[in-house]
Amino acid sequence: MPPTLGQRLQEIAAILTRAGIDDPRREATLLLGHFLDLSPTELLLRGDEKIPAPAGLATAVERRAKREPLAYILGKTDFYDITLQVSPAVLVPRPETELLVEETLARIANDRPSRWLDAGTGCGAIGIVLARHRPQTTVIGIDASMAALKVAAGNQQRLTAHLRLLAADGRHLPFASHCFDGIVANLPYVAAADLIGLAPEVRDFEPRSALDGGPRGVELYLACLPEFHRVLRPGGHLLFEIGADQEDIFRHHLTPAAGFELAEIARDYAGLPRIVRCRRCA
Numbered sequence: 001m002p003p004t005l006g007q008r009l010q011e012i013a014a015i016l017t018r019a020g021i022d023d024p025r026r027e028a029t030l031l032l033g034h035f036l037d038l039s040p041t042e043l044l045l046r047g048d049e050k051i052p053a054p055a056g057l058a059t060a061v062e063r064r065a066k067r068e069p070l071a072y073i074l075g076k077t078d079f080y081d082i083t084l085q086v087s088p089a090v091l092v093p094r095p096e097t098e099l100l101v102e103e104t105l106a107r108i109a110n111d112r113p114s115r116w117l118d119a120g121t122g123c124g125a126i127g128i129v130l131a132r133h134r135p136q137t138t139v140i141g142i143d144a145s146m147a148a149l150k151v152a153a154g155n156q157q158r159l160t161a162h163l164r165l166l167a168a169d170g171r172h173l174p175f176a177s178h179c180f181d182g183i184v185a186n187l188p189y190v191a192a193a194d195l196i197g198l199a200p201e202v203r204d205f206e207p208r209s210a211l212d213g214g215p216r217g218v219e220l221y222l223a224c225l226p227e228f229h230r231v232l233r234p235g236g237h238l239l240f241e242i243g244a245d246q247e248d249i250f251r252h253h254l255t256p257a258a259g260f261e262l263a264e265i266a267r268d269y270a271g272l273p274r275i276v277r278c279r280r281c282a
Protein backbone atom coordinates (compact mmCIF):
# COMPACT_ATOMS: atom_id res chain seq x y z
CA MET A 1 0.00 0.00 0.00
CA PRO A 2 1.43 3.45 -0.87
CA PRO A 3 1.68 5.86 2.08
CA THR A 4 -0.82 8.69 2.42
CA LEU A 5 0.07 12.18 1.23
CA GLY A 6 0.46 13.22 4.86
CA GLN A 7 2.88 10.36 5.54
CA ARG A 8 4.83 11.13 2.38
CA LEU A 9 5.15 14.74 3.46
CA GLN A 10 6.50 13.61 6.82
CA GLU A 11 9.01 11.26 5.17
CA ILE A 12 10.34 14.02 2.92
CA ALA A 13 10.48 16.52 5.78
CA ALA A 14 12.45 13.99 7.87
CA ILE A 15 15.03 13.54 5.06
CA LEU A 16 15.37 17.32 4.69
CA THR A 17 15.69 17.77 8.45
CA ARG A 18 18.57 15.27 8.52
CA ALA A 19 20.21 17.22 5.68
CA GLY A 20 20.14 20.42 7.77
CA ILE A 21 17.52 22.29 5.72
CA ASP A 22 16.10 25.27 7.64
CA ASP A 23 12.36 24.92 6.98
CA PRO A 24 11.95 21.23 6.04
CA ARG A 25 8.15 21.07 6.29
CA ARG A 26 7.67 24.05 3.96
CA GLU A 27 10.16 22.70 1.42
CA ALA A 28 8.66 19.20 1.59
CA THR A 29 5.27 20.74 0.83
CA LEU A 30 6.69 22.68 -2.12
CA LEU A 31 8.48 19.63 -3.54
CA LEU A 32 5.54 17.23 -3.21
CA GLY A 33 3.11 19.89 -4.39
CA HIS A 34 5.27 20.57 -7.45
CA PHE A 35 5.30 16.91 -8.54
CA LEU A 36 1.58 16.38 -7.89
CA ASP A 37 0.54 19.82 -9.13
CA LEU A 38 -1.21 20.51 -5.82
CA SER A 39 -1.17 23.71 -3.75
CA PRO A 40 -0.11 23.56 -0.06
CA THR A 41 -3.81 23.83 0.95
CA GLU A 42 -4.82 20.99 -1.38
CA LEU A 43 -2.04 18.83 0.04
CA LEU A 44 -3.29 19.51 3.54
CA LEU A 45 -6.91 18.77 2.66
CA ARG A 46 -6.02 15.53 0.85
CA GLY A 47 -3.56 14.34 3.50
CA ASP A 48 -5.35 10.99 3.96
CA GLU A 49 -5.30 10.06 0.26
CA LYS A 50 -3.00 7.30 -0.91
CA ILE A 51 -1.20 8.23 -4.12
CA PRO A 52 1.72 6.31 -5.70
CA ALA A 53 5.04 8.20 -5.60
CA PRO A 54 5.19 10.61 -8.54
CA ALA A 55 8.04 10.02 -11.02
CA GLY A 56 11.06 12.17 -10.26
CA LEU A 57 10.14 12.99 -6.67
CA ALA A 58 12.76 10.72 -5.04
CA THR A 59 15.55 12.19 -7.19
CA ALA A 60 14.39 15.72 -6.40
CA VAL A 61 14.40 15.03 -2.65
CA GLU A 62 17.87 13.50 -2.95
CA ARG A 63 19.13 16.60 -4.79
CA ARG A 64 17.69 18.89 -2.14
CA ALA A 65 19.22 16.76 0.62
CA LYS A 66 22.59 17.42 -1.08
CA ARG A 67 21.74 21.11 -0.59
CA GLU A 68 21.05 22.00 -4.22
CA PRO A 69 18.83 25.12 -4.12
CA LEU A 70 15.13 24.32 -4.31
CA ALA A 71 14.73 26.88 -7.10
CA TYR A 72 17.15 24.95 -9.37
CA ILE A 73 15.32 21.68 -8.67
CA LEU A 74 11.91 23.20 -9.40
CA GLY A 75 13.38 25.27 -12.25
CA LYS A 76 11.59 28.38 -11.03
CA THR A 77 11.27 30.90 -8.23
CA ASP A 78 8.89 33.65 -7.21
CA PHE A 79 10.20 37.21 -7.27
CA TYR A 80 8.17 40.34 -6.56
CA ASP A 81 4.93 39.65 -8.48
CA ILE A 82 6.25 37.20 -11.10
CA THR A 83 7.54 33.63 -11.35
CA LEU A 84 10.92 33.38 -13.06
CA GLN A 85 12.57 30.36 -14.61
CA VAL A 86 16.03 29.80 -13.19
CA SER A 87 18.91 27.42 -13.84
CA PRO A 88 22.39 27.00 -12.33
CA ALA A 89 23.56 29.61 -14.88
CA VAL A 90 21.95 32.35 -12.76
CA LEU A 91 21.83 33.48 -9.16
CA VAL A 92 18.45 32.75 -7.56
CA PRO A 93 16.85 36.19 -7.00
CA ARG A 94 16.67 37.07 -3.29
CA PRO A 95 13.89 38.68 -1.24
CA GLU A 96 16.11 41.66 -0.36
CA THR A 97 16.42 42.44 -4.08
CA GLU A 98 12.66 43.07 -4.05
CA LEU A 99 13.48 46.11 -1.89
CA LEU A 100 15.85 47.33 -4.58
CA VAL A 101 12.99 46.96 -7.07
CA GLU A 102 10.60 48.91 -4.78
CA GLU A 103 13.11 51.73 -4.34
CA THR A 104 13.73 51.82 -8.09
CA LEU A 105 10.06 51.79 -9.10
CA ALA A 106 9.51 54.74 -6.75
CA ARG A 107 11.99 56.71 -8.86
CA ILE A 108 10.69 55.92 -12.35
CA ALA A 109 7.97 58.22 -13.64
CA ASN A 110 4.81 56.40 -14.70
CA ASP A 111 3.58 58.98 -17.18
CA ARG A 112 6.52 59.68 -19.48
CA PRO A 113 9.20 57.75 -21.33
CA SER A 114 12.58 57.19 -19.73
CA ARG A 115 15.59 54.93 -20.18
CA TRP A 116 16.93 52.64 -17.46
CA LEU A 117 19.77 50.15 -17.29
CA ASP A 118 19.66 46.92 -15.26
CA ALA A 119 23.35 46.06 -14.79
CA GLY A 120 23.99 42.38 -14.03
CA THR A 121 20.49 41.33 -15.00
CA GLY A 122 21.02 37.57 -14.38
CA CYS A 123 17.68 35.82 -15.03
CA GLY A 124 16.19 39.25 -15.79
CA ALA A 125 14.47 39.60 -12.39
CA ILE A 126 14.84 43.35 -11.82
CA GLY A 127 14.58 44.49 -15.44
CA ILE A 128 11.48 42.41 -16.17
CA VAL A 129 9.60 43.76 -13.13
CA LEU A 130 10.57 47.34 -14.07
CA ALA A 131 9.49 46.84 -17.69
CA ARG A 132 6.15 45.36 -16.63
CA HIS A 133 5.36 48.09 -14.11
CA ARG A 134 6.64 51.02 -16.14
CA PRO A 135 5.61 50.30 -19.76
CA GLN A 136 6.71 53.75 -20.92
CA THR A 137 10.27 53.03 -19.81
CA THR A 138 12.87 51.47 -22.06
CA VAL A 139 14.72 48.98 -19.88
CA ILE A 140 18.01 47.50 -21.05
CA GLY A 141 19.46 44.53 -19.18
CA ILE A 142 23.14 43.74 -19.52
CA ASP A 143 25.14 40.82 -18.20
CA ALA A 144 28.67 39.54 -18.74
CA SER A 145 27.39 35.94 -18.85
CA MET A 146 25.88 34.66 -22.11
CA ALA A 147 24.38 31.70 -20.24
CA ALA A 148 22.56 34.07 -17.86
CA LEU A 149 21.31 36.17 -20.78
CA LYS A 150 19.76 33.06 -22.35
CA VAL A 151 17.77 32.45 -19.16
CA ALA A 152 16.77 36.14 -19.07
CA ALA A 153 15.63 35.96 -22.71
CA GLY A 154 13.38 32.97 -21.91
CA ASN A 155 11.83 34.83 -18.98
CA GLN A 156 11.42 38.01 -20.96
CA GLN A 157 9.55 36.14 -23.73
CA ARG A 158 7.38 34.12 -21.35
CA LEU A 159 6.46 37.18 -19.29
CA THR A 160 6.11 39.38 -22.39
CA ALA A 161 8.17 42.12 -20.84
CA HIS A 162 9.90 44.60 -23.11
CA LEU A 163 13.35 44.18 -21.66
CA ARG A 164 16.19 44.58 -24.15
CA LEU A 165 19.10 42.28 -23.41
CA LEU A 166 22.73 42.78 -24.26
CA ALA A 167 26.01 41.04 -23.46
CA ALA A 168 28.21 43.70 -21.86
CA ASP A 169 30.61 44.31 -19.01
CA GLY A 170 29.56 46.97 -16.50
CA ARG A 171 33.10 48.36 -16.59
CA HIS A 172 32.98 49.08 -20.35
CA LEU A 173 29.46 49.99 -21.35
CA PRO A 174 28.60 50.14 -25.07
CA PHE A 175 26.36 53.19 -24.64
CA ALA A 176 26.63 56.90 -25.40
CA SER A 177 27.34 59.33 -22.57
CA HIS A 178 24.37 60.68 -20.58
CA CYS A 179 21.90 58.31 -22.25
CA PHE A 180 20.24 56.82 -19.14
CA ASP A 181 17.82 58.38 -16.67
CA GLY A 182 18.70 55.71 -14.17
CA ILE A 183 20.74 52.61 -13.43
CA VAL A 184 19.83 49.77 -11.11
CA ALA A 185 22.48 47.18 -10.36
CA ASN A 186 22.79 44.00 -8.39
CA LEU A 187 26.34 43.03 -9.29
CA PRO A 188 28.49 40.51 -7.38
CA TYR A 189 29.48 41.88 -3.97
CA VAL A 190 30.76 38.98 -1.86
CA ALA A 191 34.40 39.26 -0.75
CA ALA A 192 36.36 36.43 -2.43
CA ALA A 193 37.59 35.07 0.91
CA ASP A 194 34.03 34.95 2.31
CA LEU A 195 32.75 32.63 -0.44
CA ILE A 196 33.95 29.53 1.39
CA GLY A 197 31.85 30.42 4.46
CA LEU A 198 28.56 30.76 2.57
CA ALA A 199 25.68 28.27 2.89
CA PRO A 200 26.28 25.14 0.75
CA GLU A 201 23.36 26.11 -1.52
CA VAL A 202 25.21 29.28 -2.50
CA ARG A 203 28.84 28.16 -2.23
CA ASP A 204 28.47 24.85 -4.09
CA PHE A 205 25.74 25.58 -6.62
CA GLU A 206 25.34 29.25 -7.55
CA PRO A 207 27.68 30.71 -10.20
CA ARG A 208 30.81 32.19 -8.67
CA SER A 209 30.73 34.86 -11.38
CA ALA A 210 27.44 36.09 -9.85
CA LEU A 211 28.87 36.31 -6.32
CA ASP A 212 32.57 37.21 -6.30
CA GLY A 213 32.95 40.99 -6.13
CA GLY A 214 36.75 40.97 -5.65
CA PRO A 215 39.06 40.91 -2.60
CA ARG A 216 36.81 43.12 -0.43
CA GLY A 217 33.65 42.44 -2.43
CA VAL A 218 33.36 46.07 -3.56
CA GLU A 219 35.96 46.13 -6.32
CA LEU A 220 33.62 45.37 -9.21
CA TYR A 221 31.18 48.12 -8.20
CA LEU A 222 34.02 50.60 -7.71
CA ALA A 223 35.35 49.75 -11.18
CA CYS A 224 31.86 50.28 -12.68
CA LEU A 225 31.17 53.65 -11.00
CA PRO A 226 33.06 55.80 -13.59
CA GLU A 227 31.13 54.11 -16.43
CA PHE A 228 27.82 54.48 -14.60
CA HIS A 229 28.68 58.16 -14.12
CA ARG A 230 29.47 58.55 -17.82
CA VAL A 231 26.25 57.00 -19.15
CA LEU A 232 23.90 58.65 -16.61
CA ARG A 233 22.36 61.99 -17.44
CA PRO A 234 23.12 64.77 -14.94
CA GLY A 235 20.79 64.20 -11.99
CA GLY A 236 20.21 60.57 -13.06
CA HIS A 237 19.53 57.89 -10.44
CA LEU A 238 21.82 55.07 -9.41
CA LEU A 239 20.56 52.33 -7.08
CA PHE A 240 22.45 49.19 -6.19
CA GLU A 241 22.58 46.36 -3.70
CA ILE A 242 25.60 45.94 -1.38
CA GLY A 243 26.94 43.67 1.33
CA ALA A 244 25.95 44.43 4.93
CA ASP A 245 29.52 45.42 5.91
CA GLN A 246 30.18 47.70 2.92
CA GLU A 247 28.26 50.84 3.92
CA ASP A 248 31.31 52.82 5.03
CA ILE A 249 33.26 52.07 1.85
CA PHE A 250 30.45 53.35 -0.37
CA ARG A 251 29.85 56.40 1.85
CA HIS A 252 33.53 57.17 1.32
CA HIS A 253 33.39 56.76 -2.48
CA LEU A 254 30.02 58.27 -3.37
CA THR A 255 30.91 61.94 -3.01
CA PRO A 256 30.48 65.04 -5.19
CA ALA A 257 34.20 64.78 -5.96
CA ALA A 258 33.45 61.42 -7.60
CA GLY A 259 30.39 62.92 -9.32
CA PHE A 260 27.69 61.39 -7.08
CA GLU A 261 25.42 62.64 -4.34
CA LEU A 262 24.51 59.92 -1.89
CA ALA A 263 20.86 60.08 -0.82
CA GLU A 264 20.44 57.01 1.39
CA ILE A 265 21.67 53.54 2.22
CA ALA A 266 18.42 51.73 3.02
CA ARG A 267 18.22 48.72 5.36
CA ASP A 268 16.91 45.29 4.41
CA TYR A 269 14.34 43.13 6.29
CA ALA A 270 17.05 42.17 8.80
CA GLY A 271 17.89 45.84 9.46
CA LEU A 272 21.22 45.60 7.58
CA PRO A 273 22.50 48.27 5.16
CA ARG A 274 21.63 46.93 1.71
CA ILE A 275 20.36 49.41 -0.90
CA VAL A 276 22.48 52.37 -1.99
CA ARG A 277 20.55 55.22 -3.56
CA CYS A 278 22.39 58.13 -5.11
CA ARG A 279 22.27 60.56 -8.02
CA ARG A 280 24.80 61.71 -10.54
CA CYS A 281 25.72 65.30 -9.77
CA ALA A 282 24.09 67.80 -12.10
Ligand SMILES: C[S@@+](CC[C@H](N)C(=O)[O-])C[C@H]1O[C@@H](n2cnc3c(N)ncnc32)[C@H](O)[C@@H]1O
Residues within 6 Å of the ligand: 090, 091, 092, 093, 094, 097, 119, 120, 121, 122, 123, 124, 125, 126, 142, 143, 144, 145, 148, 168, 169, 170, 171, 186, 187, 188, 189, 209, 210, 211, 220
Ligand atom coordinates in the same frame (compact mmCIF):
# COMPACT_ATOMS: atom_id res chain seq x y z
C1 LIG B 1 24.24 38.95 -7.95
S1 LIG B 1 23.82 38.43 -9.59
C2 LIG B 1 22.31 39.36 -9.78
C3 LIG B 1 21.33 38.79 -10.76
C4 LIG B 1 19.98 39.52 -10.79
N1 LIG B 1 20.13 40.91 -11.16
C5 LIG B 1 19.30 39.46 -9.44
O1 LIG B 1 19.16 40.50 -8.79
O2 LIG B 1 18.88 38.38 -9.02
C6 LIG B 1 25.04 39.34 -10.48
C7 LIG B 1 24.98 39.24 -12.00
O3 LIG B 1 26.00 40.11 -12.51
C8 LIG B 1 26.64 39.48 -13.61
N2 LIG B 1 28.00 40.05 -13.73
C9 LIG B 1 29.13 39.68 -13.08
N3 LIG B 1 30.16 40.46 -13.45
C10 LIG B 1 29.67 41.36 -14.35
C11 LIG B 1 30.24 42.43 -15.08
N4 LIG B 1 31.54 42.76 -14.97
N5 LIG B 1 29.45 43.13 -15.93
C12 LIG B 1 28.14 42.79 -16.07
N6 LIG B 1 27.53 41.79 -15.40
C13 LIG B 1 28.30 41.08 -14.55
C14 LIG B 1 26.63 38.00 -13.26
O4 LIG B 1 26.78 37.21 -14.42
C15 LIG B 1 25.27 37.85 -12.57
O5 LIG B 1 24.27 37.49 -13.48
